[in-house]
Amino acid sequence: xxxxxxxxxxxxxxxxxGAVGVLIRRNPLVMFxxxxxxxxxxxLSFAAFSRYLNSLDGVAFAFLVIxxxxxxVVVGIAIIVQVxxxxxxxxxxxxxxxxx
Amino acid sequence: MGGLGAxxxxxxxxxxxxxxxxxxxxxxxxRPIYNALALVANMLGLxxxxxxxxxxxxxxxxxxxxxxxxxxLFVFIIALLNPRADIRLQRPGAEWGFGIVFGVxxxxxxxxxLSTRALPGKPGPYTPEAIDAAxxxxxxxxxxxxxxxxxxxxxxxxxxVAAVGAxxxxxxxxx
Numbered sequence: 317x318x319x320x321x322x323x324x325x326x327x328x329x330x331x332x333x334g335a336v337g338v339l340i341r342r343n344p345l346v347m348f349x350x351x352x353x354x355x356x357x358x359x360l361s362f363a364a365f366s367r368y369l370n371s372l373d374g375v376a377f378a379f380l381v382i383x384x385x386x387x388x389v390v391v392g393i394a395i396i397v398q399v400x401x402x403x404x405x406x407x408x409x410x411x412x413x414x415x416x
Numbered sequence: 417m418g419g420l421g422a423x424x425x426x427x428x429x430x431x432x433x434x435x436x437x438x439x440x441x442x443x444x445x446x447r448p449i450y451n452a453l454a455l456v457a458n459m460l461g462l463x464x465x466x467x468x469x470x471x472x473x474x475x476x477x478x479x480x481x482x483x484x485x486x487x488x489l490f491v492f493i494i495a496l497l498n499p500r501a502d503i504r505l506q507r508p509g510a511e512w513g514f515g516i517v518f519g520v521x522x523x524x525x526x527x528x529x530l531s532t533r534a535l536p537g538k539p540g541p542y543t544p545e546a547i548d549a550a551x552x553x554x555x556x557x558x559x560x561x562x563x564x565x566x567x568x569x570x571x572x573x574x575x576x577v578a579a580v581g582a583x584x585x586x587x588x589x590x591x
Contacts, residue, residue, distance in 0.1 A: 356482070382482065
């Protein structure tokens, strides 16, 4: 039997990698992928808790997280395509129109 | 049974190692298409872990929704936009400092929490044997449409809104 801590460690490390990726990358597509990585890491710990506590709540939550992630990706990619169509650079540091 | 347990440990170690490597690939590759392929590898590894965790429903949902739909969308967009501007080298600016400091602090917090805390919570009735006896998908379907009925309905409204929003954004020209 694999200990629950193995899954939680893996999940934590994956989440950290994704968070650092969001912080250091400036391409919106890659930042999106890093966010997906973080959501996946959380799903892994949901499933691990669900299994080791003999509960279904974690699985149901992970299912809802997958749903929300799909919606988020659809809208986010639509926005990225619009930004690209408007002829702006693919760099979040240069997308600062709403700062002013 | 001992042989099966050892095989599961070996499988877990292999999948976990490949997931860590592909996660670093998602962050580190320069060309977005390589990032996307690394993310596909990562998600397939996660699907295998769901299977190890006796969450067959999540395994299927993960492959259909994430690896199937979301990553196909990513790859399509990368192929469509052909973002040549991204190949330029990133200057290691202030965000690298923030990222590294955040990573170290977060990893230290994880280390403290995971090494000092016992897992709380009291086990529920859904042992793997009970779930397998009633059917995995049947059990989760019943939970989703009874206990989690309201969240599922909210999620369905969210998906509807996202679909309408995406169509609206795709039709409109922003000048």
